[in-house]
Amino acid sequence: MKKGIHPDTYRLVVFKDITVDESFLTRSCAPSKETIKWEDGNEYPLVKVEISSKSHPFFTGKMQFVDTAGRIDKFNKRFSKTKFAKTDMSAGSEEKGKDEAKEG
Numbered sequence: 001m002k003k004g005i006h007p008d009t010y011r012l013v014v015f016k017d018i019t020v021d022e023s024f025l026t027r028s029c030a031p032s033k034e035t036i037k038w039e040d041g042n043e044y045p046l047v048k049v050e051i052s053s054k055s056h057p058f059f060t061g062k063m064q065f066v067d068t069a070g071r072i073d074k075f076n077k078r079f080s081k082t083k084f085a086k087t088d089m090s091a092g093s094e095e096k097g098k099d100e101a102k103e104g
Contacts, residue, residue: 014044017052024052 013028014036025038032045079085 012044013047014038015047015049015052017050017054018048019050020054022052022054024054 007029009029010027011029012025013030013032014023014025015028016023016036023036025044028047030045030047032047034046034048035043036046037043
């Protein structure tokens with residue numbers, strides 16, 4: 001390994017997957033302002049994550065719907081105001097174009 005490119009601040013840190021409310025203890029240099037009391041009675045820095053191996057479909061083998069802050073609804077609301085959103089009128093004109101292509 002190259003010297004001087006890796007941080008020297010590795011310490012034990014608790015990562016908490018907020019999706020499934022599971023935690024695990026590992027070494028990391030991730031910054032954290034919160035702490036948590038772990039099973040061994042010691043207090044460790046806490047890093048909250050939305051997805052970990054406990055909730056990711058690749059590791060669990062099942063699909064889980066995760067929408068932590070209504071992001072999908074926010075996106076759909078913003079997208080519906082754009083010129084790319086389909087309306088009844090645009091859907092009708094697409095079908096009309098298909099019929100004309102069949103005739104021609």
